[in-house]
Amino acid sequence: MANNIHQIDLPKRVIVGSNILQDVGIHISELGLGKRVVIVTGSGITKSYGEEVKQVLVDRGFDVWTINVDRATMDEVERVVGIVREVRSEVIIGVGGGKAIDVAKYSSFLTSTSFVSIPTTPSHDGIASPFASIKDVSRPTSVRASTPNLVIADIEIISRAPRRHIISGCADLLGKFSAVLDWRLAHRLKNEYYGDYAASLALLSAQHIVKYSEWFAMKNIPKEAVRVLVEALISSGIAMAIAGSTRPASGSEHLIAHAIDVVANYPALHGEEVGIGSIIALYLHGRNWKKIKNVLKTIGAPTTAKEINISREQLIQALTIAHKIRPERYTILGENGMTIEAAENVARATSVID
Numbered sequence: 001m002a003n004n005i006h007q008i009d010l011p012k013r014v015i016v017g018s019n020i021l022q023d024v025g026i027h028i029s030e031l032g033l034g035k036r037v038v039i040v041t042g043s044g045i046t047k048s049y050g051e052e053v054k055q056v057l058v059d060r061g062f063d064v065w066t067i068n069v070d071r072a073t074m075d076e077v078e079r080v081v082g083i084v085r086e087v088r089s090e091v092i093i094g095v096g097g098g099k100a101i102d103v104a105k106y107s108s109f110l111t112s113t114s115f116v117s118i119p120t121t122p123s124h125d126g127i128a129s130p131f132a133s134i135k136d137v138s139r140p141t142s143v144r145a146s147t148p149n150l151v152i153a154d155i156e157i158i159s160r161a162p163r164r165h166i167i168s169g170c171a172d173l174l175g176k177f178s179a180v181l182d183w184r185l186a187h188r189l190k191n192e193y194y195g196d197y198a199a200s201l202a203l204l205s206a207q208h209i210v211k212y213s214e215w216f217a218m219k220n221i222p223k224e225a226v227r228v229l230v231e232a233l234i235s236s237g238i239a240m241a242i243a244g245s246t247r248p249a250s251g252s253e254h255l256i257a258h259a260i261d262v263v264a265n266y267p268a269l270h271g272e273e274v275g276i277g278s279i280i281a282l283y284l285h286g287r288n289w290k291k292i293k294n295v296l297k298t299i300g301a302p303t304t305a306k307e308i309n310i311s312r313e314q315l316i317q318a319l320t321i322a323h324k325i326r327p328e329r330y331t332i333l334g335e336n337g338m339t340i341e342a343a344e345n346v347a348r349a350t351s352v353i354d
């Protein structure tokens, strides 16, 4: 950011549509990414999607190696990096949820190889962002990683993800209302860089979830709504790429979500925790938290500590440590955070606890 120079690395190509996996080889060739490919998937249902991608690539003459990962940890990243170097792979493809995509994304960053993102679930906005959540890299927040050269989001596949994942993605996006308020606050109080365009783009993704909340409330969520969600998740990732940080997408609501993970060892999906964090963050900002709580309720997202499997004591503890998660990122939690008494009052005022 020195001398006002701001570098933005964006994805080269983003494909959103149905039944598009068979074209992955064509896009990789057209973009000139290389012929030697490592595919990273999870070890459950995403394995079969990884096999499908492998078959398509092998049929087009690519050399392909597949690695299944169980967790998004540095051990798994090192395993992938080792294989990528050994087979001299030029491209890493992440096929799956946040775990597989983040391991692939960070491994690509460490090996300076091209990165292709093929999400199978819309549970979070890391699909197109240049940041990865690696669980044991010193702290529970994301680290700089590769911008995807190519994103292939197949709506047919993504629509088959569990309803809970779809709602988690919606809640991750609703978190942008408080994230942007925090960013503006840090700009005004701490003279931190603020990019209004990136902030507006992040807000747009959250506004679309509010606009389409009745569709997301349906038992069988229509594919059109899933497409809106996927495009909004990609757009939020682009906002992070434009900002050069996760600032437009992550504020005090994310600090609270990360603190919940620290206190209760990942009790719920990332977006579900962010939804709870948003209610509290908007309350602290003096904004219309009831409106966002209603949207969360309408779409079937958790709005209480109990619904994300944590006790009132765990929630209160998380609220009191949230400001320490990323001390350099100023938010409404301030430098000293909340006392136990304040945390209890806030959680009760918003009915996150009884």
Ligand SMILES: NC(=O)C1=CN([C@@H]2O[C@H](COP(=O)(O)OP(=O)(O)OC[C@H]3O[C@@H](n4cnc5c(N)ncnc54)[C@H](OP(=O)(O)O)[C@@H]3O)[C@@H](O)[C@H]2O)C=CC1
Pocket (backbone or CB within 6 Å): 041, 042, 043, 044, 045, 046, 047, 072, 096, 097, 098, 099, 100, 102, 120, 121, 123, 124, 125, 126, 127, 129, 131, 132, 133, 142, 157, 158, 160, 161, 162, 269, 270
């Ligand atoms: N990089 C970033 O900017 C961001 C990263 N994150 C991170 O992303 C992670 C959360 O991602 P999430 O996707 O929730 O977690 P996972 O990747 O762990 O996926 C959760 C489960 O869903 C399964 N799954 C994936 N696709 C489908 C599908 N189509 N149908 C049925 N099941 C499916 C996975 O299968 P399998 O077992 O095969 O993997 C896995 O068991 C967290 O680590 C979070 O920190 C969150 C936000 C932003």
Ligand SMILES: O=C(CO)COP(=O)(O)O
Pocket (backbone or CB within 6 Å): 125, 126, 131, 133, 140, 141, 142, 172, 246, 249, 250, 254, 255
């Ligand atoms: O989850 C994210 C954006 O939705 C990334 O946020 P962090 O930078 O706080 O990990």
Ligand SMILES: [Zn+2]
Pocket (backbone or CB within 6 Å): 124, 125, 172, 249, 254, 270, 274
């Ligand atoms: Zn998030």
